[in-house]
Amino acid sequence: MTDRLENERFPLLHNHSRRNSVTAEVNENDIIAYVQLRRASIVSVGTGKMPSHFALTLKMSRSSLNEGLHPVRSTTSTLGDVSEILSVHSKSLINEPHTSVGTEAKVLMRYSGPLIVTFLLQYSLTVASVFSVGRLGSVELAAVSLSSMTANISGYAIIQGVSTCLDTLCAQAFGRKDFNTVGMHFIRCTYLLMLLYIPIFVLWVFFSELILLKLVGADKQDLVAYASQYLQVLAFGIPGFIVFENLKHFLQSQGIFHASTYVLLFCAPLNALMNYVLVWDEKIGMGFIGAPLSVVITNWIMCFFLLGYTIYVNGYQCLPRQSLLHESYFRNWNRMIKLSIPGVLMVEAEWLAFEIITFTASTFGTDALAAQSIVSTTCVLLYQVPFALSIAASTRIAWYIGAAAKNASLIAAKTAMYCALVLGCLNALVLYQFRVFFASLYTSDSSVIELASQVLVIGAIYQINDFLACITGGILRGQGRQHIGGIMNLVSYYFVALPFAFLIAFHFEMKLFGLWIGMIIGLLFVSIFQTYFVVTSDWDHIILECINEGIVEDGALLIDAHSLVPAMLSNHLV
Structure with missing residues (x-):
């Protein structure tokens, strides 16, 4: 009764x-x-x-x-x-806290600056391996590309997707001043990822060679052997990467955006140096295996440096008071898992779709594949701007939701979308105006430069929707509605973008142009529908859920x- x-x-x-x-x-x-x-x-x-x-x-x-x-x-x-x-x-x-469009725009720009540097430096870790190994030979270079693709899809995408749940959980908890809960979410997510690390480790260390042979064919045993060795070594650096990635989100949720930038400003050049020493040095150099070893060492250094910053400089205020084996860390995982699944889905859907596009481009010849590499690499580099802005917007909006500030949340969301449109148009203009210059940075082959510069016109148009899709995804993440972004990405890439890309590329014989037109159509679908869900958000219900979550935590x-x-x-x- x-x-x-x-x-x-x-x-x-x-x-x-x-x-x-x-x-x-x-x-x-x-x-x-x-x-x-x-x-x-x-x-x-x-x-x-x-x-x-x-x-x-x-x-x-x-x-x-x-x-x-x-x-x-x-x-x-x-x-x-x-x-x-x-x-x-x-x-x-x-x-409630007073804010304005101007205030929010200034804050987003200020927060985005160190994040852009952070993401570019983190991206450089992979680029350094490609440069150092590429000079060893074509087989070694292909092996790095194959192993990097496999590592991204089967490991890094999962880790980064799961860690995005902290953008909601930690930031909202920080917004309501539940500092201990911020730290509890960080520890819980780290435990979850360490559990997921076990099958990743087993896959990379014991089964990578067998799986890669099935994918690329038994006639490429040298390529598979190198790629498998790369993954086997890389597996030992994943725990360090997990802690670093979670700490990065943990600190960002508190408004500490520069800490990971400081760490990477030191570790990125160190990684480049280690790539040279461990791969090429006459006394210490180990050849191909030195490249993944330098990544492993860098991951652990980044982990310990950011952990040291958190404990001794700033961010320690939100570290949990309970011991690391306290039973509270192993309860209330439901919402974390529900937020993690669409987070993984969003990252996996996008990364895998671009791998499919790159693989398809290879069927159009060497020039098309080279041009695809130039266009995709350039777009990835430019993507760091909207991605940084989306993290800043997600954190800011989650704070306001945690503070039960509906009007401020609305203003912050509108400002983020305004910034997305303005900066998206600016990025598109820069890429269009300097498309030939960007293409010439990668190669001196005139035919490749011409093809890449033509495709970059489509890449410039791509920027506007890329910004809007990224920012609205960040707003949904701040609201705790990642499932919308996950569904939109899955539907848009695999039921809209890829079918249109193949249709235009093969049926209308537009080849590489057709592939990128298909991607624009898919991204347009994402940006329109995510914008619709943001504009029609029930902020009272979102705030009520956040309050309820805080009240029932313990x-x-x-x-x-x-x-x-x-x-x-x-x-x-x-």
Whole structure:
């Protein structure tokens, strides 16, 4: 009878796995106090400094609920009936953080700068291996390309896709000032990825040669042997990469965007040096195997450096207080996994689609394949700009959602889309104007330069939709609605882009041009539909879900508003 009554009174709480531990009633005052805490989250927006760590007093019993609290009304509410309380128009709530389009645009630009440098430096780690090994011979160069493709699809895409769940979980928790929960999400995600690392390790170390032989044919045993060796060595650096990637998202969720940039400013040149020493040095050089070894060493150095920065410089405020083997890290994985699956789907769908396009381009001849490599590499480099902007927008919007600030969330989302359109057009103009120059950076072959510069015209048009699709994907990620982006990417690339690409390339005989026209059509589909879902977002429902998630993280988290909120309001609200 008691359980039935509680289910009726707390419908949202009882949708979660830990609902049986909820024993306290939640009245309007508790929810308002909780919302007020969240609204204090945008305090240090211009300084980049961590606000003081509020000592939350979480009450778990019915008797403690009434101590020191002065309810706004005497009635008791359930979380299922508090949409009006959570609305930004509610007069009983404190004014939300003030912002404007200009403010948000400046913040996005400031946050995006170090992220662009970070992503470019991280991309250079792979490029360094290609350059160092490419001079050993064509077989070795092909082996690096094959092993890099295999590693991306079967390993790195999974890791990066799963880690995007932290852009939602950690950033929203930081927005509501649940600092300990920020760290708990980081540890949980790291444990999840370490579990996923086990099959990746087994695949790369014990079965890579067998699988690659099936893919490329038994007549290319030398190529497969080199590629398999590369993967076998690379497997030992994956744990370091996992910790680094998760730490990067963990710090970004706190507004610390420059830490990974500092680490990579040191590690990227170090990686290039190690590639030379371990591959080419007469005394130390190991030849081909030195390239993956330098990546492994670099991954572990990046891991320890960023971990050291977090512990001793900044970001330690959100490290969890529990020991690393505490049982709380192995509970409440449902939402993390639900956010991780579409994250992986988005990354895998895009990466694999481009690998298919590259493989198809090889059927049109050497010039077409070379031009495809030039166009795809150039677009990947330019992609770092919208990707950085999407991370900044995702973090910013998740903070506002955590702070229960609906109007601010709307302004931040609109500003991000405005920036996407402006910067997308700017990128397109630059790429179109300097297309011949970009193509000539890769080769001196006039026929390849001419073909690549012609295809880059399509690549320039591609930039506008690429920006809009990337930014709207970041907004959906900040809202915790990655599933929309995952579905859109899967449908657009495999049911729209690739069919149109093959149709135009082969039936209409437009070859490489047709492949890229198909990709533009697919990306147009993504950008339009993701924009539709962002524009029609139910922000009240999104905020309500975020509040509910915070309240049920460890049962019914009831806040001692009497001692905490007044001090917070006087010192920390903007």
